[in-house]
Amino acid sequence: ITEVCGAKRVGYFGPAQFYIALKLIAAAQSGFPVRIESIRNELPLPRFMALKNDTEVRYGTPAESHGVKFQVPHATLEKNSYKRTDEGDKQEPKSPPMSPICSPPASPSTYQRIPLSYGYGKARSGLEQQHGAPYEVRHSTHQQDGPSSGNYGAKSALTCSTPNRSLSVEREQQDSSTQYSDDPWRITEEQRDYYINQFRSLQPDLNAFISGSVAKNFFTKSKLPIPELSHIWELSDVDCDGALTLPEFCAAFHLVVARKNGYQLPETLPETLLPEYLQAACLKPLHDCALFDSYPEPLPSSQTRDFSRTEKSSAEEVPDNSALLQDGKKDDKQALKVSTTPLKTIPKEFQHLTVKAGKEKKNAMCYLHKPKLVSYSSTSIEDAMKKGEEPPTPPPRPQKSHSRASSLDLNKIFQQNTQAVRSGWLPPPPPALPPRPSVSQTEQSSEVELRPQMNRPPSQAEENSSAKKEVVLVQPPSKPARRKLRTEAQGLETPELSPTINVTSSLPAVKPHLPVQKQSSKQKRAIQTAIRKNKEANAVLARLNSELQQQLKEVHKERIALETQLEQLRPVTVL
Amino acid sequence: PSQCDLFCPQNYPLYIRSVPTENELKFHYTVHTSLDVVDEKISAMGKALVDQRELYLGLLYPTEDYKVYGYVTNSKVKFVMVVDSSNTALRDNEIRSMFRKLHNSYTDIMCNPFYNPGDRIHSRAFDTMVNSMMMQVC
Numbered sequence A: 001i002t003e004v005c006g007a008k009r010v011g012y013f014g015p016a017q018f019y020i021a022l023k024l025i026a027a028a029q030s031g032f033p034v035r036i037e038s039i040r041n042e043l044p045l046p047r048f049m050a051l052k053n054d055t056e057v058r059y060g061t062p063a064e065s066h067g068v069k070f071q072v073p074h075a076t077l078e079k080n081s082y083k084r085t086d087e088g089d090k091q092e093p094k095s096p097p098m099s100p101i102c103s104p105p106a107s108p109s110t111y112q113r114i115p116l117s118y119g120y121g122k123a124r125s126g127l128e129q130q131h132g133a134p135y136e137v138r139h140s141t142h143q144q145d146g147p148s149s150g151n152y153g154a155k156s157a158l159t160c161s162t163p164n165r166s167l168s169v170e171r172e173q174q175d176s177s178t179q180y181s182d183d184p185w186r187i188t189e190e191q192r193d194y195y196i197n198q199f200r201s202l203q204p205d206l207n208a209f210i211s212g213s214v215a216k217n218f219f220t221k222s223k224l225p226i227p228e229l230s231h232i233w234e235l236s237d238v239d240c241d242g243a244l245t246l247p248e249f250c251a252a253f254h255l256v257v258a259r260k261n262g263y264q265l266p267e268t269l270p271e272t273l274l275p276e277y278l279q280a281a282c283l284k285p286l287h288d289c290a291l292f293d294s295y296p297e298p299l300p301s302s303q304t305r306d307f308s309r310t311e312k313s314s315a316e317e318v319p320d321n322s323a324l325l326q327d328g329k330k331d332d333k334q335a336l337k338v339s340t341t342p343l344k345t346i347p348k349e350f351q352h353l354t355v356k357a358g359k360e361k362k363n364a365m366c367y368l369h370k371p372k373l374v375s376y377s378s379t380s381i382e383d384a385m386k387k388g389e390e391p392p393t394p395p396p397r398p399q400k401s402h403s404r405a406s407s408l409d410l411n412k413i414f415q416q417n418t419q420a421v422r423s424g425w426l427p428p429p430p431p432a433l434p435p436r437p438s439v440s441q442t443e444q445s446s447e448v449e450l451r452p453q454m455n456r457p458p459s460q461a462e463e464n465s466s467a468k469k470e471v472v473l474v475q476p477p478s479k480p481a482r483r484k485l486r487t488e489a490q491g492l493e494t495p496e497l498s499p500t501i502n503v504t505s506s507l508p509a510v511k512p513h514l515p516v517q518k519q520s521s522k523q524k525r526a527i528q529t530a531i532r533k534n535k536e537a538n539a540v541l542a543r544l545n546s547e548l549q550q551q552l553k554e555v556h557k558e559r560i561a562l563e564t565q566l567e568q569l570r571p572v573t574v575l
Numbered sequence B: 001p002s003q004c005d006l007f008c009p010q011n012y013p014l015y016i017r018s019v020p021t022e023n024e025l026k027f028h029y030t031v032h033t034s035l036d037v038v039d040e041k042i043s044a045m046g047k048a049l050v051d052q053r054e055l056y057l058g059l060l061y062p063t064e065d066y067k068v069y070g071y072v073t074n075s076k077v078k079f080v081m082v083v084d085s086s087n088t089a090l091r092d093n094e095i096r097s098m099f100r101k102l103h104n105s106y107t108d109i110m111c112n113p114f115y116n117p118g119d120r121i122h123s124r125a126f127d128t129m130v131n132s133m134m135m136q137v138c
Helices: A015-030 A036-040 A052-059 A074-087 A110-122 A124-131 A145-158 A162-179 A189-202 A212-220 A226-236 A246-260 A275-286 A298-310 A317-334 A341-352 A360-389 A397-403 A407-422 A438-450 A460-484 A487-506 A513-519 A523-569 B024-044 B092-111 B124-137
Strands: B002-007 B013-018 B066-072 B078-084
Touching (some): A189 A246, A226 B124, A246 A275, B092 B124
């Protein structure tokens, strides 16, 4: 069949080849000879059968396979899979999952790769056939698959591009396989697991929320246009509290993935994406719907925060900040394993900065946590991407300390600067790390725990995150300054910090004696990973910068609003 | 015929929706002039700033038979609603409830992290809510 439909000649299964192949399959199954002419007959839809045992075997590998074999050339994949078709007409692999693997553009955004590669994780077999393993339909076999496979052609025609089409086809397959329906809005098990992992990377406590800003950063990386992301948020944030619970997050993620695969966003949230529905499905395995118990507690606080954000100057936020700061500091030490519900509200507050009182100290401390969460999410994406690409590499720290001779000096400079600026603001450094400014250290310690696969001390990513944190810190200090018209003091700080930012991004964030141990064994690889991580860090920093600019704009607006309000209050006596 | 507008504190429009789309220009003009009245009332209300809601302004143009209602939030976001005077069935309570609904929808929009305050509002949920509300009025 492969030969007949021309795939072997062309080297891949394009739409034409694919359709012909399907027709030929149907022909073969109906007993017609496998020839081009037979497709002219009126054929019933081809029936696809699956080998159940094969699917189970492959279930074990989705984690590694996510995006792992992503770059495998399409042709080899196709050929591998389709060699099977020659052998067994009756057991036809579902080819659509194969074709998407090639179709994603050569340079997809790394984030995009994840849902795509995730989708291939679904098309698990597609990944295994690296080894030319028999590629069987993973889905349970049913006659219903017949009509659904017929739908593939129809639905394929609807989407605009090949990648999208094949992906949507694949998605339909996946969904139909497990749900016996063509509902693209159902979240399958693998998808759910993936979403939950992503949620965990943003927020370790599955019972807590992902704050709006964290989620925004995360979903912005999907490179969907902002209005669409806004709409997705509207759909998925059912309780409209500005934060995403686990089911809300799954729904949002699912919508993002669907949109990237070419589906139009629905006007209302599909039933299968409702939090209640998703909760029943996805939380029971994890916890006994304890989510609802945690709802009332964070909800009112977040609600009040939202309203204070929009409506009043948040006098209550300041005392909350102090309480949260305590939690946040503990989190620093314990590496954010604690439920970050209190922390999650901090970024929201900072985003809108209606804090009038904002003593500089408190604000600065709070800012500490905001950047942590910000970098948390951005590094989580990096982590996910990196994880997807390859097993985590050892940190390039040792490399760094030697490749850049000046790093030690810069360390000292950084220390001086930040200590001068931050003396008294930051908690004492955790004992495990050298006496660098606690800013970067707390980041490091948190990153250590955050990345379970990296058992080593802080890595390049941490350096990046510490750099990011510096970037973020640069901006926030200037905010209260503007409010209090103390730009001079802040202005001094920012230039001090900014030169160090670029430096810290390349700095090893670890003490000297640790690097020495590992340095000898991993130099070359470490250099390359360091370079890559630097680039990623740059991209992240650029993004962060633009976001901060945006926030700056908003804060400006708020300030103007408050000033006009003030002026309006004043002339009352005059009138 | 009626219209519903949302203005930000700087008095540029965040959202404008008219039910019958003809005569829209007249509505816009009406609304803009009413903004001045709104600002007047805000500054006059300076002492009792806690009372966030504003009473309807009454007939601005007796000839045109329009009633213009205003509403201001704590963050100085102004909602203006223009309704036909011929629609005498509309009572004050209904207007207030409509404003409350508008306000709630507006805060929901603010919860969306992808929404920047000061942007035009493109939220579909908001649109549907406003549409349904205005259908009731007309």
